Amino acid sequence: MTRALWTHLVKDLRIEWRSREAVNSMLFFALLVVVLFSLSFDPQGAFSRDIAGGVLCVATMFASVSALNQAWAREIRHQVLDAQRMAPTPGADMFLAKVLANFLFVTVVQVVLAPVFVVMYNLRILGDAWKLALVLPFGTWALVANGTFFAALSIRSRNRELLLPLILFPIFMPALLAMVLATGSILTGDSDPSLWIKLLFGYDIIFTTVSLLLFEIVLHAE
Amino acid sequence: MKRIAIGLYAAATVALLVWGYYQAIFVAPDEATMHEVQRIFYYHVPSAMSAFLFFAVSLVGSIGFLASRRNYPEHAQRFDAWALAGAEVGVVFCSVVLVTGPIWGRRAWGIWWTWDARLTTTLILWLIYVSYLLLRRFAAGPQVQTLAAVLGIFGAIDVPIVYMANRWWRTQHPAPVFFGGPDSGIKDPRMLAAFGWNVLAWIAWGVLILGIRYYVERQSQKALAREALEALNQV
Numbered sequence: 001m002t003r004a005l006w007t008h009l010v011k012d013l014r015i016e017w018r019s020r021e022a023v024n025s026m027l028f029f030a031l032l033v034v035v036l037f038s039l040s041f042d043p044q045g046a047f048s049r050d051i052a053g054g055v056l057c058v059a060t061m062f063a064s065v066s067a068l069n070q071a072w073a074r075e076i077r078h079q080v081l082d083a084q085r086m087a088p089t090p091g092a093d094m095f096l097a098k099v100l101a102n103f104l105f106v107t108v109v110q111v112v113l114a115p116v117f118v119v120m121y122n123l124r125i126l127g128d129a130w131k132l133a134l135v136l137p138f139g140t141w142a143l144v145a146n147g148t149f150f151a152a153l154s155i156r157s158r159n160r161e162l163l164l165p166l167i168l169f170p171i172f173m174p175a176l177l178a179m180v181l182a183t184g185s186i187l188t189g190d191s192d193p194s195l196w197i198k199l200l201f202g203y204d205i206i207f208t209t210v211s212l213l214l215f216e217i218v219l220h221a222e
Numbered sequence: 223m224k225r226i227a228i229g230l231y232a233a234a235t236v237a238l239l240v241w242g243y244y245q246a247i248f249v250a251p252d253e254a255t256m257h258e259v260q261r262i263f264y265y266h267v268p269s270a271m272s273a274f275l276f277f278a279v280s281l282v283g284s285i286g287f288l289a290s291r292r293n294y295p296e297h298a299q300r301f302d303a304w305a306l307a308g309a310e311v312g313v314v315f316c317s318v319v320l321v322t323g324p325i326w327g328r329r330a331w332g333i334w335w336t337w338d339a340r341l342t343t344t345l346i347l348w349l350i351y352v353s354y355l356l357l358r359r360f361a362a363g364p365q366v367q368t369l370a371a372v373l374g375i376f377g378a379i380d381v382p383i384v385y386m387a388n389r390w391w392r393t394q395h396p397a398p399v400f401f402g403g404p405d406s407g408i409k410d411p412r413m414l415a416a417f418g419w420n421v422l423a424w425i426a427w428g429v430l431i432l433g434i435r436y437y438v439e440r441q442s443q444k445a446l447a448r449e450a451l452e453a454l455n456q457v
Contacts, residue, residue: 153369157361166356167373170349171380174387181391199387210379214372217288221368 004089008097015074016105022067026109029066031116033059038120046188048121053183056110056117057176061143064106065165068147071098072155081155091219092212095148099208102144103137110136126189135186135193138200139179142207146172149211153218175203228433235430238423242416250416259329264416266322268424270344273315276428277351277378280308284374287367299443302367305374306358307435309351311428316348339388346384350377 016022037043037055075081084094117123125132147168154163182196246264253260283305291298323341324334335341354377358370 150373153372154357154361156363156365157357157369159360163357163360167353170346170353171376173346173349174380174384177387177391195390199383199390203383206379206383207376210376214375217368218372221365221372 002089002093004093005097008094009100012071012097012101013104016101022070022102022105023108025070026063026067026105027112030059030063030109030113033062034113034117034120043121045122049123049126049187050184052117052121052123053187054180055121056113056183057139057179059113060106060110060140061169061172061176063109064102064143064147065168067105068102068144068151068168069161069164071102071148072151073160076155085219091216094219095152095212095215099141099145099148102148103141106140106144107137110140123187125187127186127193129186131186131193131197132183134197135179135182135200138197138204139175139182141204142175142179142200143172145204145208145211146175149215149218152215156221171207175200178203231426232430235423235426238419238426242420242423245416245419250413251410253413259326262322262326264420265424266319266326267417268421269315269318269322271421272424272428273312273319273347275425276308276312276315276432277347278308279432280305280312280351280354280374281378283308284371284378287371288375291368298367300440302371303436303439303443305371306439307432309354309374310435311432313348313351313355314431315424315428316344316351319344320348337388337391339385339391342388342391343381343385347377347381350380353377 034055037051037059041047041051043051072081075084085091147164150168150171151160151164154160154167157163178196178199182193182200185191185193185196242264246261250261250264252258283301283303286301287298287305290301323344327336328334354370354373357373358366361369
């Protein structure tokens with residue numbers, strides 16, 4: 001880990017620690033989505049197990065968009081981003097630090113949300129619960145790596161808050177599908193989720209690599 | 223001379239389209255199990271092939287733009303115009319695929335839509351390129367070309383992953399007609415002829431529209447450059 005990456009990461013974590021903007025807004029938003037889904041679908045018994053994976057993933061996805069927009073909007077103020085573009089450190093470091101920070105935030109949200117979720121949906125996990133510890137981080141990484149990248153991409157456009165979900169969601173769809181199916185099969189215990197975990201892992205590798213390679217271009221786009 | 227060539231090409235394209243229509247509707251024989259509705263195949267599959275072709279043009283344009291934007295700005299502008307034109311024409315063909323597919327599916331399967339591998343992949347492909355066009359509309363200023371090129375590359379990488387994911391998930395679409403195994407391929411030569419003419423006609427049509435769109439984009443790029451130059455001269 002290079003020093004620039006570490007500095008960026010510490011800075012992002014410190015800002016978040018002082019304001020707690022991202023985690024709080026995400027948490028409340030995800031909670032709202034979970035409540036809205038339970039009101040509209042009335043989940044009970046086997047049905048709740050079938051949809052729970054999807055609801056959790058979609059709730060995380062919607063919630064993280066608000067935080068990802070903030071991640072770069074914060075750098076725009078006082079021309080911080082321009083200063084960082086001139087700094088002689090690789091842009092990939094800054095990108096990776098932001099991804100790591102946001103990954104931590106979303107993970108915190110998931111950890112807090114999971115018990116609430118289990119209670120509200122009366123869940124009893126029938127498959128191997130420990131596999132969730134693979135699926136959720138892999139899925140979150142896919143979401144956050146792409147989301148951070150596209151947030152940086154849409155930051156200098158008009159109505160950027162609107163643009164991020166519009167370009168992120170189509171690209172994220174295969175990962176969402178894999179994440180939903182993997183969580184679903186773990187919750188119901190009907191099928192083996194390992195294929196979907198492998199797909200998620202491959203998706204993470206491919207898109208993290210491409211993001212790291214192309215981030216410099218996006219950062220210096222003019 | 224150039225104008226005459228373009229006019230001739232346009233006339234030939236229209237003639238091909240008429241000939242293709244005649245072949246598909248009147249010459250090709252009735253299909254044994256699906257009957258008349260099978261004729262939509264002569265429009266559905268050529269449109270799908272064209273869509274993939276023009277998305278490939280868009281991808282090449284995006285990569286070319288990123289590769290040449292520093293050292294050959296003039297080339298980069300051309301590549302960018304190709305990328306935009308390819309994406310737009312591709313989206314149109316992809317829309318045709320997504321409209322004709324359900325019409326056929328309603329008769330052949332009894333349902334309009336199913337979340338099958340190829341249907342879902344095509345839909346997501348369409349969504350990705352619509353988001354590409356939205357980005358081009360929303361993002362202002364000169365950086366939009368770079369950003370769009372990056373998104374174009376991301377989208378192209380996503381397509382095979384979407385396809386594999388959905389194939390593992392479920393598949394209902396008929397097996398590939400071509401290169402799908404020993405039993406695949408169209409057996410009736412009249413059907414094959416109708417299909418071939420329509421592929422040719424629709425690709426020719428797409429290339430014509432692509433060329434026009436490219437020309438329009440180049441003109442607007444030049445107009446922008448001229449305006450920028452005039453603004454500089456006034457200072």
